Every structure is written in structure tokens, then in C-alpha cells.
Amino acid sequence: MAIAGAGQLNLHESPCWGSRSVDCFEKLEQISEGTYGQVYMAREIKTGEIVALKKIRMDNERGFPITAIREIKILKKLHHENVIKLKESVTSQGAKDEQGRPGKCCPIPINNLLLGATKYSPAVDMWSVGCIFAELLHGKLIFPGKDEPEQLNKIFELCGAPDEVNWPGVSKIPWYNNFKPTRPMKRRLREALGNQEKAPATATTRRKGQTTEITAFTASCRLPPIQSGQAHAQMRPGPNPPLHGSQPPVAAGPGHHHGKPRGPAGGPGRYPANGTNGGFNHQNHGGGYSSGPYPPQGRGAPYGSSGMPGAGPRGSGGSGYGVGAPNYSQDGPTEVLVLDVALT
Amino acid sequence: REEIENHSPSRKDGIEVGTEEQLRKLYCSFLQELGMKLKVPQVAIACAMMLCHRFYMRQSHAKNDWQTIATVSTFLACKIEETPRLLQDVLLWAMKLSITRSFCSSIRQRVMLIC
Numbered sequence: 001m002a003i004a005g006a007g008q009l010n011l012h013e014s015p016c017w018g019s020r021s022v023d024c025f026e027k028l029e030q031i032s033e034g035t036y037g038q039v040y041m042a043r044e045i046k047t048g049e050i051v052a053l054k055k056i057r058m059d060n061e062r063g064f065p066i067t068a069i070r071e072i073k074i075l076k077k078l079h080h081e082n083v084i085k086l087k088e089s090v091t092s093q094g095a096k097d098e099q100g101r102p103g104k105c106c107p108i109p110i111n112n113l114l115l116g117a118t119k120y121s122p123a124v125d126m127w128s129v130g131c132i133f134a135e136l137l138h139g140k141l142i143f144p145g146k147d148e149p150e151q152l153n154k155i156f157e158l159c160g161a162p163d164e165v166n167w168p169g170v171s172k173i174p175w176y177n178n179f180k181p182t183r184p185m186k187r188r189l190r191e192a193l194g195n196q197e198k199a200p201a202t203a204t205t206r207r208k209g210q211t212t213e214i215t216a217f218t219a220s221c222r223l224p225p226i227q228s229g230q231a232h233a234q235m236r237p238g239p240n241p242p243l244h245g246s247q248p249p250v251a252a253g254p255g256h257h258h259g260k261p262r263g264p265a266g267g268p269g270r271y272p273a274n275g276t277n278g279g280f281n282h283q284n285h286g287g288g289y290s291s292g293p294y295p296p297q298g299r300g301a302p303y304g305s306s307g308m309p310g311a312g313p314r315g316s317g318g319s320g321y322g323v324g325a326p327n328y329s330q331d332g333p334t335e336v337l338v339l340d341v342a343l344t
Numbered sequence: 345r346e347e348i349e350n351h352s353p354s355r356k357d358g359i360e361v362g363t364e365e366q367l368r369k370l371y372c373s374f375l376q377e378l379g380m381k382l383k384v385p386q387v388a389i390a391c392a393m394m395l396c397h398r399f400y401m402r403q404s405h406a407k408n409d410w411q412t413i414a415t416v417s418t419f420l421a422c423k424i425e426e427t428p429r430l431l432q433d434v435l436l437w438a439m440k441l442s443i444t445r446s447f448c449s450s451i452r453q454r455v456m457l458i459c
Contacts, residue, residue, distance in 0.1 A: 061431075062428070062430075062431065063419070063423075063431060064420070064423070066423045066426075066428055069420075069423050069424055070426075073424065
């Protein structure tokens, strides 16, 4: 027999491996729903095993969503008792579902986009990381809202209400007016977390401070990619990952000084590329880290080479939202997503 | 490994080991060139090749046009390796390559039918 003609595909036989139909499972109830899709509790009809079934929303323009591919890739690599295990992928008519055996996972609704904002950016992941850190320190959910308005309110209570100062462009976000807090709220995150004397022993005061910063409302919502990228780089296992991991110099808003020693000011610029486009690059950064308490490993790399599209997006002002993450490419916050996936 | 080679789905459809090997070379060079045109890292190209190989471990060359599969593999591999390319770009280059290079499968098929 000759080889197949142009465009010929075997659509008649379903392959004998790998892709069972979603009909093998019986959906019991919906567990959660997010920007990514819906998660169901389901039972495998044949074995009676209870699994979590995640329905992946297909992106009609770009095919199978890259976020889902990332998730599958990462889940396949992760083997931890607290992280859900990817058991298999099943297909359904026009959609693909993914299924995992439930591990011990805590429900943390963290990766929500605020106020009807539609762009998913590294900033959102930074927000998630911040939330998780805060929760680890706190020992419980930090924004235990039952529904979205309530949760939003909790966020505002803790982080202060968003306004044009700490979140440029917020008034243009669709639902801002619906949820605009009636009274001005002050940021009291540091106080709230600082008082957590029962925080796990591993959480040093220093890290508390850093968590406060990472969860900075504006910053975490609007972290420009350069900072996300940096945080990401530092997330990589290094000689002292925890410190690095929680050390992004979130400086996107005024008044969010760490107040911690960071080595003498005026060290060799850590961000040579940014010297000229100012804007978001807070003076804080002036004090290079080079002579700080950390060894130089894992530095620098993310900057020089990695494509930092339109460095200094904050500097461009104006639209404010979304400018931060035009393409979620290259070294996107994959690691960040790990946490996201693992703990959500 | 030899056993897999001797029992591949293509074999069942009457495609010789040699022919399949040739096809493998063909789509790999196609993938390499396509990847280079799209300026994706070599890992993505290699990933696309792996996807293609794995596909033809399970599916027959007689029933699945390798150019389509190679194009699809490239698109997916780019995503896997975090260097996504627009579908239209992938398609455009794939088309250009198949037109400029004489190994367009439809032409081959016609040649084979004539012989």
C-alpha cells in the first residue's frame, strides 16, 4: 500500500492506547471552576475509584492551551505526597480532560483575576506565590471568602483598597466600580502577618517581611515581567532557595520599602538593561545585591539574555494594566505555576 | 527494538522497513528545516521529531500523511518547549517548504502510482 496522500489522516480507528474517552468516568460533582477550566469529582465506572477530573478549556485560536501543556509537564515531574498526581489524560468530543488522583491538596483560591481583569500575566502568578507564602506563614487561608465579593473584600481589608496610586489603570478595569470599596482601607498586611507568633518555626522574621512585600497589592497585581522573571529565577533550586525564593524586590509602589539591609547602596547595577528606562525601577534597587548576604549564584542570568520584551513596562505608564506581560514566553513563571497547581 | 520495527503499524499496511526508514529521514529533515525557519531552539525540533516517531509507532504511514503529522508535531513541540509559534506561521512555513521541496507527499504518491 502506498503512503498516505496529502492531508490524509486516520480518523476512523481510535488509537488503542492513551486516550480513553471521558465516558469512562462518571461526574459526581463540580469541585471548582477557574479561568483554566472546571474541576469535577468523578468516579471511574470500571473500578469505582474516585478521581479529580479537570476539564481543560480549549483555546480556539491557539489550539490546546500552553498552560495546560505546562501543567501536564510539571505534574508528570512532580512526585510528592501533597501534590496531586496526574493519572491519565482522557478525551471527549472536542475537548480534552485531564485527570488526577486526588492527593492531599488544600483549596486555595488564589489565582483569580481581580475585578474582571481579563489578562493573565506573570503578575497574577506572583500574587499566587505571595498568597501561598502568606498562608504558609499564617497557617490558614488568608482570604477565606466564601464568594468573590467577600473574598475581594478580605483582600482589600488586608492589602488596602486599590486605587490609581497603587494600581495604575484600575479604574478602567471592568468591575472596578461595582466593587469599589466605600471607605478607604489601609494596608495592614505587615501588621497582620507580623503578629503571627505561631508561624512555623521555619519562617523567620526576615521572611515574614519579604512575604509582606511579595503580596504587596499593587506590586503583586502588576509586577512587571522583569521582576517576575527575577523572582522566578530565584525560585530555581539554588544554594539557599528559600531566601532567594522570597526575595523579589517588589518595589512597584511607593512606600513599600523593605527596611532591611540589602548591602551597601550603589553597588554594581544588577539590572544594567534597565538603567535607562526607569519607571518601575525603584530606587531601592540602587543598592545592588552584589555584596549582600547572598552568594552570587543564580543571578544575572535572567537579565542579560532572557528576552525581556519591552523592558520597563511600568515606565511606559498609560494603560497600566496588562502592559506587563505581552508574551508569557521563554522563562515564564513556570515554577510559579507549580505552586499554583500544586496547592490550588 | 527490532521487534518494534518489524511490527510497526506501517508494516501491517505493507510499507517496507526501508520505506519507513526513508520516510523517517524525510520527515526529520522536514522538521529540522521547518524548525529552523520558525527559529525555534533545537530542543523544540528534537521534541517534534520525538512526537512524530512516537506517532508512527502507533499509527500507519499508509493512513496518515506525514507532512500533516510533522506540521502538527512542530506546533505542539513549540508549545511544549515554551517557545510557542503562531499556528499560521507554522502552517505557512510548512506549506512553503512542501512546495519548494520536491518531497511533497502528493507528488510522491503520484510517482508511486505511475510506477
